[in-house]
Amino acid sequence: MAEPMKIRATLKNNMAEIRVLVAHPMETGQRKDATGAIVPTHFIHSMTVHLNETLVYDGQWSQAISRNPVFALRIKGAKIGDKVVVHWMDNKNDKRNDEITLQA
Amino acid sequence: MNLFRRQFLRLTSVVGALGVTGLSALELVLQAPSALAAVWNKPGFESKVVEEVMKSLGATNAQPSAEIHINAPDIAENGAVVPIEVTSRINNTQSIALIAEKNPFPLAAQVELLNGAEPYFYVRIKMGQTSRIQVLVKADGKFYTAHKEIKITIGGCG
Known part of the structure; x- marks a missing residue:
């Protein structure tokens, strides 16, 4: 099972800024290991964020996203106590769900 | 609807594991209904030519726009x-x-931004070499584009 994501959510003037750090190798399929064998692709292809069960960010990613991805989004009209759920799935069907409650 | 989508994603990866042959029929099925538009854009992500990427997004006649602001370094030392x-x-x-x-x-x-998400996007990417970054924005069904050249000192693909 993948490591938990680090999610930071700050609220300013009704605008939530959510920053997420994911632990993931994001292998491109271009890199070779010490023996010269190509390391197969292994990357997150789907990244979604829900605010109180409503889909706000529906991301499709490629292997070009950096290792241990960091991404951010902003949501208007969010309130303290709102629940933010971040979910990813990679091309090996590994997945992870983490959530955080918006705080002041 | 999202559950439905998950099931589809799972299904596609299962078929993907079986091999590329025989996949095209399923791909056609997957791409057809608009309700499943958020299924991973396989032709776009697997194409090596920018024009084909545009085609996969349906953005062949995107208009240049000064209303798209790209904040990225002019020179990136580490392409990774x-x-x-x-x-x-x-x-x-x-x-x-x-x-x-x-x-x-x-x-x-x-990335689709829905239900109150601001038209804002931040991510860190890998770049193999000095290149133009092109951003495509879809608004009201129309496409707009902006670009920025980023110099790479050490490529980040290897």
Whole structure:
């Protein structure tokens, strides 16, 4: 099972800024290991964020996203106590769900 | 609906594991219904030519726009981590796609912003070499584009 994501959510003037750090190798399929064998692709292809069960960010990613991805989004009209759920799935069907409650 | 989508994603990867042959029929099925538009854009992500990426997004006649602001370094020393921040001031921005034109697979990400999400996008990408970054914004069904050249000192693909 993948490591938990680090999610930071700050609220300013009704605008939530959510920053997420994911632990993931994001292998491109271009890199070779010490023996010269190509390391197969292994990357997150789907990244979604829900605010109180409503889909706000529906991301499709490629292997070009950096290792241990960091991404951010902003949501208007969010309130303290709102629940933010971040979910990813990679091309090996590994997945992870983490959530955080918006705080002041 | 989202559950439905998950099931489809699972299904596609299962079929993917079986091999590429015989996949095209399923792909056709997957791409047809608009309800499943958010299924991973396989032709776009696997194409090596920017024009084909545009076609896969349906953005062949995108208009240049000064209302898309790209905040990214002019020179990135490490191509493995290039921060890209995009803010769109176009009304009703629905989605933002990011293309690194000279990457082996140019399409880096396409993100739909829904239900109150601001037209804002931040992510860190890998770039193999100095290249133009192209941002495609979809708003009211139309496509707008902006670009920025980023110099790479050490490529980040290997």
